[in-house]
Amino acid sequence: MLFRQLEYFVALARERHFARAAAACYVSQPALSEAIRKLEHELKVPLVKRARTFEGLTPEGERLVLWARRILADRDALQQEVVALQTGLTGELRLGVIPAAAATVARLTDPFCADNPLVRVRVDTGLESADIVDRLRRFELDAGLVYPDGRDSPDVTVTPLYSEDHVVLAAEGLLTGATASVDWAEVVELPLCLLRPGMRGRELIDDALAGHGLTADPRLETDSVATLFGQVATGRWATIVPESWLRATRPPAGARVLRPRDPVTATIALVTLATEPVPLIIRAFTETSRLVRLDAGPGLDLG
Template identity: 50%
Template structure:
């Protein structure tokens, strides 16, 4: 690649780093250059196109409208550059290399290994980055070429400009104390659950928005005693005995049913939500994205989740299990 083109791409990297970090010093550090070097590179971009790109003050204040347009092109050009390098830089014996960048809504994280493990086994030269993000953040980062793919809900929110692939249906159960209010029940209604002291995910999570809608369909409004953006925090607090929660069956495959608790299927209404893979709708797809899609097409995640979660988890309770022996 000619020196002038290399310098130009480097300047575009400065611009995207500044958008990501929103701070000149941090952007320079991310690019392994001094702050004056980064600032000079962006000024040269402005001179090249004859427009002001950055709104400057005592600190970074954002981009001008022209800067936003240039930033969108910069992200696309750099993504195409990376794809070109990956396409022609690999050798036939080396196989697929590079980093797969995944964003996943928190509710999809427990069963995610059912997808990533087969991918890594098929492509041992790759590395993974998995980020826990909201559905809106996943879409934004895909558009900005900061992610290769996302795992999110496919129901309820339209996603124009994206290709989607269903992975599994999320089923909902009540996680509650083993000897709690519904100790003699084999299922429970949503309206009944709304009366419990609940711990749920925060309203910015799509899982929570789905639950709120299901409670409304049952004719009630839920007011949780505690909210968290962490699945593990939610389950640990239910295990503590003060709260109950509505969770996805898929979580149990990894987390199991916490000691001292049990799960009950939720009815009236009985409902599911589809979780799936989402990528930018582009042709051709980047190599890393195409490889992931190929793996998804070969898997049956619904069966994998159902196999991980024993049917006995939903059975009526028998004698309460003894707690594990304490170490001396």
């Protein structure tokens, strides 16, 4: 009964709405409300600010929801360990992935699924590194692929996986006469589409341009690398993307790939919570990440 009460409480903290929380838990709203009232009675503290609508958690509720998430995560990890002893690893692996690594993650999930056929994998892409770490701390994700910049913290484990350069992807004809490399001054004159400001992939590009006294003025901004590919495919745009995307996805027909003469290099890392014992499903995925050479791949046809 306690675990069910904690599940309802965590769902309410996540959804911030009684009806949505009840729907997420597949129970009626009165049943969810009554379970949380019983939890408050057992703990002898108010957890929820009540009115006609949900008004938030009390200070005690904000503190205790962290413990509730941890207790439920530990319960799930224990159940996975027990089942794994009998039938092999089962359960669900929840991954958060930044856009730059969305084309790379398949090189990890494919061998992981092959080695663990009873495990389901859910991949959320388009997240920023800070969002992924926050969701790890709320036990809403199990692991993430992030930019490791400034992620050092006692409660997380950061394991660098690979480093890669960014390349220019431009529709044929936009850079007539250009060789396989290009200056940043030439790049900023192109009709650019880029990731939106605030995303680390965009910050890397802006920093590189600033080092040459330049700024980008893209006509289109997005949070999706796939959208950038689609724009270039129209034949009228150029963009700057991580090299791994071009190893996993063919450039649009007629597009050229050029390498900046002063390249932008970024590191991608695996991040997990620094908990003991480490849940079996996270140990298995971490081992996969150690065995796969993500920095290896076919060369790009530049020019």
